[in-house]
Amino acid sequence: MIERFYLKDYLSFREIELNPTAGLVVFTGPSGSGKSILMKAILSSLGTDSCEASLCESSVTWELDSSETGIDNDDINIFKHIKKEKSRYFINNQSVSRKAISELSSNYLKHLSLKDFSDFENENLISIIDTRIQNKSTDIYSLKYEYEKSFVEHKKVKIELDKIEEEERKIVELKEFATFExxxxxxxxxxxxxxxxxxxxxxxxxxxxxxxxxxxxxxxxxxxxxxxxxxxxxxxxxxxxxxxxxxxxxxxxxxxxxxxxxxxxxxxxxxxxxxxxxxxxxxxxxxxxxxxxxxxxxxxxxxxxxxxEITKDELVKKEAILSKEVQKLSDSLTKLRRLELSTFTDDLNRYLKDLYLRDAQVSMQEIALNSYGKDEILINLNHTQLNKVSTGEFNRLRLAILALKSEFMSQNGGVLMLDEIDANLSGEESMSVAKVLRQLSKHFQIFVISHQPQLTSMGEQHFLVHKNEDESMVKELSFDDRIDEIARIISGDSVSNEAKSFAKELLEASR
Structure with missing residues (x-):
């Protein structure tokens, strides 16, 4: 998670420091106060966006593999973006490229703004289904291990056999050349x-x-x-x-x-x-x-x-045995996944219903054998391909996939950043999104900008972004402050007693 964020000299922000907690962290404030600018600065400190701030810095609890990154791991690792004449990036005061810091952050951070299809990649969907199968007391992990071992061995033998067959086609020429030499x-x-x-x-x-x-x-x-x-x-x-x-x-x-x-x-x-x-x-x-x-x-x-010829005959026999074994194990994996697919689809659509989305259609087709089998999972939303649905629908579908994945997560999944995911939604729809986010917040630290009282009330920490004259400020709100802010969201600048009463009800219900 991000434990601390510091920003200095960026547009209307002079200097701010945030200490976000785990769970669902909500940012609200009047239009133009700087919420999206603040989100951009946080992303910039992690190399996934860029800004003109003189300094933006995030202190994170992400564990770094020093042997892979070349950066010493601390209990708290500090990611930093400094802008003077040019942009420079640092991790624990060690200079790194933007590409390096971005690639490292991508292991822990998801920004749900544009259409990012990574959550719908086949390997991720297969992993979710296999985890669900495993948690129903069917030991698919042992089966996967045996399959992967056989697949790797078969691939190795096939490469050797292909090489020999290629040499065989050139054998006369190769023998003549070797003899000549x-x-x-x-x-x-x-x-x-x-x-x-x-x-x-x-x-x-x-x-x-x-x-x-x-x-x-x-x-x-x-x-x-x-x-x-x-x-x-x-x-x-x-x-x-x-x-x-x-x-x-x-x-x-x-x-x-x-x-x-x-x-x-x-x-x-x-x-x-x-x-x-x-x-x-x-x-x-x-x-x-x-x-x-x-x-x-x-x-x-x-x-x-x-x-x-002797070597080839031996490899042909070995390849045939391994091919049969790989096919047998992949068939077993496919059978288990097909049995789970219906339940997976039902649970996905349950989340989609809560998110006021149409049903999704989930199918499985056979593809070339790879390291996790021969199965490809395809998802459409109301019979529409994902690249053709609206951004709002797409990101709510991503939330549903993440919610399914989080059901069996045993560790923290990282940070989710969402910019106005409840924009243009009704009160009921906004509350449905808020409930899913609240569930996800058990496994993710979530930063979300909201203009809706329902999602705002579900936040476990609430920051108000506002302007004092021309300077943007950020304030963590107490319970009473939150009532006032949610009432402002409901009724505008002229806060009514009814709005305050409704705001208090929302907050107390979220507890």
């Missing part, structure tokens, strides 16, 4: 790191001739080796260091010549061609490792294609 890689038969080894061979071959030529020129140093030893002996110097160096140099040259001589039989053209083959694989697959992994993937796919 495997053969192409196998023909080259790459080895991990082979490309690096070949590049090293290419590098050695490219410098072989030059290196051998420089070694040949350097070998003349060994022709003068004995002269160095003779000189060292003449100097009585140790010659071992020189001998070691010459031996090391000789070994280095011999090793290099042996390595390059080993490349004599290597065909440079073959090396270059092999490098190009491997490069083509790397350009296509990224690396030799990735090419080999791709080959293994295609081998697995080819095996799957070759075994597809």
């Amino acid at each position: 495997i053969n192409k890689i196998q023909e080259i038969d790459p080895k991990v790191s082979e490309d690096e080894e070949l590049l090293e061979i290419k590098k050695e071959l490219s410098r072989k001739e030059k290196v051998l030529e420089t070694i040949s020129l350097a070998n003349v140093i060994f022709d003068s080796e004995h002269f160095v030893n003779t000189a060292l002996d003449a100097l009585d110097a140790q010659s071992s260091f020189f001998d070691d160096s010459m031996n090391e140099l000789r070994a280095l040259f011999d090793s290099a010549e042996a390595k390059f001589n080993a490349l004599e039989d290597v065909d440079i053209e073959e090396v270059l061609n092999r490098i190009e083959e491997l490069s083509s694989l790397k350009r296509r697959y990224g690396s030799i490792e990735e090419a080999l992994a791709y080959k293994e993937q295609k081998i697995i796919e080819l095996t799957k294609y070759e075994n597809i």
Whole structure:
């Protein structure tokens, strides 16, 4: 519910604060006093309308799922709309978009002004009927659980089967492609790191001739080796260091010549061609490792294609069993709902009679299987489609649907906001609407603007919207104040004793 509302600087309103209670909250006041403006501001604070107020703020008891919304949940959550140069929205001082705050509010708030068909959506009507069935000691919820479980499993198997059948239509092409890809890689038969080894061979071959030529020129140093030893002996110097160096140099040259001589039989053209083959694989697959992994993937796919008939046969059998089970469970749901449909229709029309509306016709037809069965509930009002009835009739029909739903509600249903739902109704019709709203107020906090004494008298809290010079004010009325206000609604500005007497009777009767 909305526990507090604060408004600052909006048209004729300077600053007001309301502390609405649970139940049916009525707003009255002379025409032009600002009732609809106030309602618009409350909606604006919750992101479902917009206004030019510098600040409108609602403190609500709605529980927020922080994991889903990213907003920390408090005992009281504060929704706020601030308008300076542009509109900004906040929840618990955390900035949010208007779309986000509106979507969150829509889970708890219904504004019965324009034609909103959400209460007539099939899933909602099915839910109401199933709840009624459950409360008559027929365990439809267990049946629904079994159906939903089987439906989900059947849908999963059907998707797998459809995928296989689609692959089957392309199987020849897919097998040919997989075989082609495997053969192409196998023909080259790459080895991990082979490309690096070949590049090293290419590098050695490219410098072989030059290196051998420089070694040949350097070998003349060994022709003068004995002269160095003779000189060292003449100097009585140790010659071992020189001998070691010459031996090391000789070994280095011999090793290099042996390595390059080993490349004599290597065909440079073959090396270059092999490098190009491997490069083509790397350009296509990224690396030799990735090419080999791709080959293994295609081998697995080819095996799957070759075994597809076996897999398909198994899925066809499984799909047939699940399809039969889903159909059986959906038939059971339909049977229970058809049995309840007549009582549902009678109870709906009982509310419609109280609301001075013509009878509704409720029918059920079969549609494609979905998560809650194969049933679609259709409602017409006096054989007229809902999109063709008047807005007043439409919203009173919505009240009747909400009343049916509220009969078995175990928790608060949120907030209903109604702007002059009893406009252009007779006294009896207004009282009938008031009685339905009073019943709904056990499960909803209801804000309603009224110009009728009957609905006004049924309010559990009454706010008077009035003007003091050019400024709009809001005042919560006491019992005696309410008598005066309802008397004003009855007789106009010249309040008669008869009007006061009738107003008091209405209020005392509503208690």
